[in-house]
Amino acid sequence: MSDAHKVTVVPEAVIAGLLSEEEAFEAVEATFGAMARGAAYNFPVIREAIGHADALYGFKSGFDRESLAMGLKSGGYWPGNEARGLTNHQSTVILFDADTGRVKALVGGNLLTALRTAAASAVSIRHLARPDARVLGMIGAGHQSTFQMRAALKQRDFEKVVGWNYHPEMLVRLETLAGELGLPFEAVSLEEMGAQADVIVSITSSFAPSMMADWVRPGTHLACMGTDTKGKQEVEAALLARATVFTDEITQSVSIGEAQHAVAAGLIAEGDIVEIGAVINGAHPGRSTADEITLFDGTGVGLQDLAVAAKVVEVAVARGGATELAF
Structure with missing residues (x-):
């Protein structure tokens, strides 16, 4: 049996056209519900000052047994980026197949971070x-x-x-x-x-x-x-x-x-x-x-990132806009 498989790549530049605010809201709301039911959980966060470029770098990860979203967001905060014409927050989401553990998708995480953070506060406003x-x-x-x-x-x-x-x-x-x-x-x-x-x-x-x-x-x-x-x-x-x-x-x-x-x-x-x-x-x-x-x-929480990233991958594949690489 061949061990080669496809990895879906969704670059930062295409995400704005793929994920609506409503879809981000629904993904985050469902994740919070799954967490409270004990069906989804986040692993301990790693977040460190790395002693270079005044940066904070780390990982957020978790697993949702209902949606089977599993993976991590890696990245952090580079305060000097604005002077370079870059966003200070930089991150990438990696999704894995919950059945096999093989890497499933690589998704740009910068816009997703902004969308999932905004969705979380919007969920709180809707409910409270x-x-x-x-x-x-x-x-x-x-x-x-x-x-x-x-x-x-x-x-x-x-x-x-x-x-x-x-x-x-x-x-x-x-x-x-x-x-x-x-x-x-x-x-x-x-x-x-x-x-x-x-x-x-x-x-x-x-x-x-x-x-x-x-x-x-x-x-x-x-x-x-x-x-x-x-x-x-x-x-x-x-x-x-x-x-x-x-x-x-x-x-x-x-x-x-x-x-x-x-x-x-x-x-x-x-x-x-x-x-x-x-x-x-x-x-x-x-x-x-x-x-x-x-x-x-x-x-x-990492599960927010995984939820919106999984939705982006789903939409990208459905519209034929995803890049698939043999890995």
């Missing part, structure tokens, strides 16, 4: 934000912010976007997108954002909190999407004590996610945190009152 949410707040105006904003705006009938960024001149990125989507945009202080916004999406790489607990009003939903490394922090730890905290994966939430600081300070316990998949599956009610503050700690 108040139905009458009308003002969207955006903390951060970097590369992923427009993906976040576009996905979030589809979840409720928002009428206005307010934004804040460490470098205010970058807010034009969000203002332009809001204008294209027919919504007014206002640059505000963080305190003013807390007073206005019904939903707040935070997507920064900050190591110090920007949004304070006292600034957030009752009924707000927050999606904290930037904290994925020990030491990073986007909101004051006391805010998690005021909120009902949800996450993609509890292990990551308390170790490298936004909850790491609140847990370390004894403000909340690991047992207080709810996996968003439990809400998706109907095992947890999610928001219980209009005044409840809900917070989603989106740490980013």
